[in-house]
Amino acid sequence: MHKNGLPALLRPEDSIVVLIDHQPYQFANLHSHEPTMIVNNVVGLAKAAKVFNVPTILTTVIEERGGNLIKGLQEVFPDQKPINRTFINTWQDPNVTDLVKESGRKQLILAALWTEICLAMPAIQALGEGYDVYIVTDASGGVSSEAHDMAVRRMVQAGAVPMTWMAVISEWQRDWARVESATELSAVVLEHGGASGVALAWEIQLLQSAG
Helix, strand or coil, rough: CCCCCCHHHHCCEEEEEEECCHHHHHHCCCCCCCHHHEEEEEEHHHHHHHHHHEEEEEEEEHHHHCCCCCCCHHHHCCCCCCCCEECCHHHHHHHHHHHHHCCCCCCCCEECCCCHHHHHHHEEEEEEEECCEEHHHCCCEEHHHHHHHHHHHHHHHHEEEEECCHHHHHHHCCCCCCHHHHHHHHHHHHHHHHHHHHHHHHHHHHHHHCC
């Protein structure tokens, strides 16, 4: 993995996203973050992945007990049925890993509930298999702040790169002159970007007024 220089930044053509277990059962014991923030961030990440044509794998664990994928995330990919696992560790399920391998992409972007289990296990195993692993910490969460923080530290020690969802999408965009994705990405930021979305709306209004 490149730790610095331009090759260390994310590229849409080399990225693949795996979103793990954003289900009601997992949210019920989420205490590291305010749940609505995680919902907003993971849906925003998924929408941005769709803008850049980054393959995105949805997966759940024993959904017959833990519940279906949250509605907002499923609606981004309405035709994709999440891979329902029994493995706690997503990276032990060939239904998931075969899709990643077939893509040929090495920049693996992960977000999961919970951080200390469903994110840490696949991140650490995938690192051992030569993937460049990026963990989206604000689209993931744990059963406590300590559980989340300790898991992030553990994954960083193993070689994973912690990022936030806005950082991920900014590296994919890289240049606002790339108008083919800029317009669609702006719509995602307006809806999910919080204060950044407010600032962007203000900028757009000023440009429209000037025009």
